[in-house]
Amino acid sequence: MPANLAVALLHYPVYNKHREVVTTAFTNLDIHDIARTCRTFGLSRYFLVTPSIEQQQLIQRIVTHWDSGWGADYNPDRREALSIVRSVQSLDDAIIDLQQSGQLPVSIIATGAANRSNTVSFVRLRQMLQDKERQYLLLLGTGWGLADELFEQADTILEPIQGVGTYNHLPVRSALAIMLDRLLGTY
Amino acid sequence: MPANLAVALLHYPVYNKHREVVTTAFTNLDIHDIARTCRTFGLSRYFLVTPSIEQQQLIQRIVTHWDSGWGADYNPDRREALSIVRSVQSLDDAIIDLQQSGQLPVSIIATGAANRSNTVSFVRLRQMLQDKERQYLLLLGTGWGLADELFEQADTILEPIQGVGTYNHLPVRSALAIMLDRLLGTY
Numbered sequence: 001m002p003a004n005l006a007v008a009l010l011h012y013p014v015y016n017k018h019r020e021v022v023t024t025a026f027t028n029l030d031i032h033d034i035a036r037t038c039r040t041f042g043l044s045r046y047f048l049v050t051p052s053i054e055q056q057q058l059i060q061r062i063v064t065h066w067d068s069g070w071g072a073d074y075n076p077d078r079r080e081a082l083s084i085v086r087s088v089q090s091l092d093d094a095i096i097d098l099q100q101s102g103q104l105p106v107s108i109i110a111t112g113a114a115n116r117s118n119t120v121s122f123v124r125l126r127q128m129l130q131d132k133e134r135q136y137l138l139l140l141g142t143g144w145g146l147a148d149e150l151f152e153q154a155d156t157i158l159e160p161i162q163g164v165g166t167y168n169h170l171p172v173r174s175a176l177a178i179m180l181d182r183l184l185g186t187y
Numbered sequence: 188m189p190a191n192l193a194v195a196l197l198h199y200p201v202y203n204k205h206r207e208v209v210t211t212a213f214t215n216l217d218i219h220d221i222a223r224t225c226r227t228f229g230l231s232r233y234f235l236v237t238p239s240i241e242q243q244q245l246i247q248r249i250v251t252h253w254d255s256g257w258g259a260d261y262n263p264d265r266r267e268a269l270s271i272v273r274s275v276q277s278l279d280d281a282i283i284d285l286q287q288s289g290q291l292p293v294s295i296i297a298t299g300a301a302n303r304s305n306t307v308s309f310v311r312l313r314q315m316l317q318d319k320e321r322q323y324l325l326l327l328g329t330g331w332g333l334a335d336e337l338f339e340q341a342d343t344i345l346e347p348i349q350g351v352g353t354y355n356h357l358p359v360r361s362a363l364a365i366m367l368d369r370l371l372g373t374y
Contacts, residue, residue, distance in 0.1 A: 029216055033358040042351030077356045122374050164229030164371055169264045170364070171220045177361035178368045184351055187309050187369060 004104070004135045005183070006045035007038055007176065008094045011055070013147035024142040026055055031062060033173045035081040041180040045101070047086050047094040047137075059087040091150075094137065104135045110154035111138060111179065112145050113168055119159040122182040128156075129183060138179065140172050191291070191322045192370065193232035194225050194363065195281045198242070200334035211329040213242055218249060220360045222268040228367040232288070234273050234281040234324075246274040278337075281324065291322045297341035298325060298366065299332050300355055306346040309369040315343075316370060325366065327359050 009030060012023040026048055038046045048059050063082050065071050072079045088094050091108075098106050109125065120128075129136060138158075139150060151157055161170060161178055170178070196217060199210040213235055225233045235246050250269050252258050259266045275281050278295075285293050296312065307315075316323060325345075326337060338344055348357060348365055357365070 033361060036356050036358055037361045039354050040350035040357050042354075077354075080354060081356065159374070161368075162373065163227035167226050167229075167264075167267060169223050169268065170227050171223055171360070173358070173360055174220060174224045174364035177357070177364040178372070181348075181365045181368065182374060185365070186349065187346070 003042065003044040003102070004132055005043055005129055005138065006047065006098055006135065007034065007043060007138050007140065008047040008049050008091060009034060009140050009142060009172070010091065010146060010150070011048070011050040011052075011142050013149065014141045015144040015147060017144055019144065021147050022143060023050065023052060026050060026059060026142075028062065030142070030173065031059065031085060032078065032081070034176055035085050036078075037173070037177050037180060039081040039084055041184045043180075044084060045086060045098060046084050047088050047097070049088055049091055049094060051089050056087045056089060059085075063087070091139070098135055098137060102135045104133060106135045106137055107155040108153065109136055109138045109156045109158055110146055110151045111140055111158045111175070112151070113160050113170070113175075114145070115160060116151070116157055119157045121159050122179075125156065125158055126183050140176055142172060190229065190231040190289070191319055192230055192316060192325065193234065193285055193322065194221065194230060194325050194327065195234040195236050195278060196221060196327050196329060196359070197278065197333060197337070198235070198237040198239075198329050200336065201328045202331040202334060204331055206331065208334050209330060210237065210239060213237060213246060213329075215249065217329070217360065218246065218272060219265065219268070221363055222272050223265075224360070224364050224367060226268040226271055228371045230367075231271060232273060232285060233271050234275050234284070236275055236278055236281060238276050240276075243274045243276060250274070278326070285322055285324060289322045291320060293322045293324055294342040295340065296323055296325045296343045296345055297333055297338045298327055298345045298362070299338070300347050300357070300362075301332070302347060303338070303344055306344045308346050309366075312343065312345055313370050327363055329359060
């Protein structure tokens with residue numbers, strides 16, 4: 001199991017439609033869809049990052065419902081997916097959790113839909129993941145994408161997913177599924 | 188643009204948790220997420236199939252809101268994605284729409300998470316899509332998946348997506364994103 005890759009979905013700092021840095025609200029389906037996709041590809045952690053205490057509590061309440069509440073018996077597959085979810089208040093907290101659980105240094109990978117000059121390809125990152133002496137944390141942005149400061153902070157920037165033609169507006173849930181398949185899938 | 192591939196999301200006939208054939212309710216995010224993913228990969232049509240008149244009307248109302256209502260100015264990217272959405276009452280109606288718009292014979296491709304004996308691989312189907320004298324319609328099931336009769340009716344059954352390890356419960360939105368990337372993506 002390639003437990004040296006984890007995902008963080010950031011609700012801050014991200015841009016809104018007017019390129020202002022904001023905190024977005026989480027959506028329920030982002031918990032379930034991304035947890036199931038991450039779990040299918042063998043990831044050990046999926047962090048929902050939000051500085052809002054109320055949002056963290058609400059995420060935790062949903063996870064608990066399916067993890068140990070009524071939903072645990074009703075839908076064990078969902079329980080297993082949600083067992084990898086962690087609600088944290090900052091990217092730093094996610095990194096600390098990973099370092100403590102995996103006992104390995106953590107490399108940060110920023111992602112986005114825009115073209116940038118200093119990106120690595122999916123093929124190259126797939127090779128990098130073979131280094132089992134490191135852990136990798138893939139950052140995804142909500143809203144209109146990760147704030148620039150995260151690209152400056154990242155160790156690696158992943159190339160954007162190109163579709164067919166000029167329209168390129170993948171939902172974050174779909175983009176993540178494609179990323180994990182390119183990085184870990186076999187067919 | 189590979190307009191010889193289209194997608195149909197079926198809300199009937201599909202299984203529920205107890206393997207009974209049912210009609211499921213559509214979810215709003217299935218309209219938006221799948222439309223954006225299909226549009227990003229250059230597809231010309233995304234059919235939501237449901238025999239329920241009320242559900243068809245509700246889908247149409249949502250599409251109209253973003254296509255020509257208030258939402259069209261607010262979010263032109265969403266408008267463009269939703270322009271390929273069609274709400275139809277049966278798979279046959281989807282096939283008729285495709286035949287009339289594309290003037291080419293339509294081949295049906297069934298998909299599901301279970302292993303079956305007579306599947307074609309993603310690599311093979313990618314080759315088949317090069318035949319521009321045909322159109323291909325990819326069927327995806329909601330609920331617990333497409334009813335067996337659709338696999339009997341299909342011209343082709345696509346191999347399931349395998350993750351890493353034994354857990355394999357991708358959301359339909361994520362599964363479709365991975366399928367289109369494997370069939371049409373380049374990186």
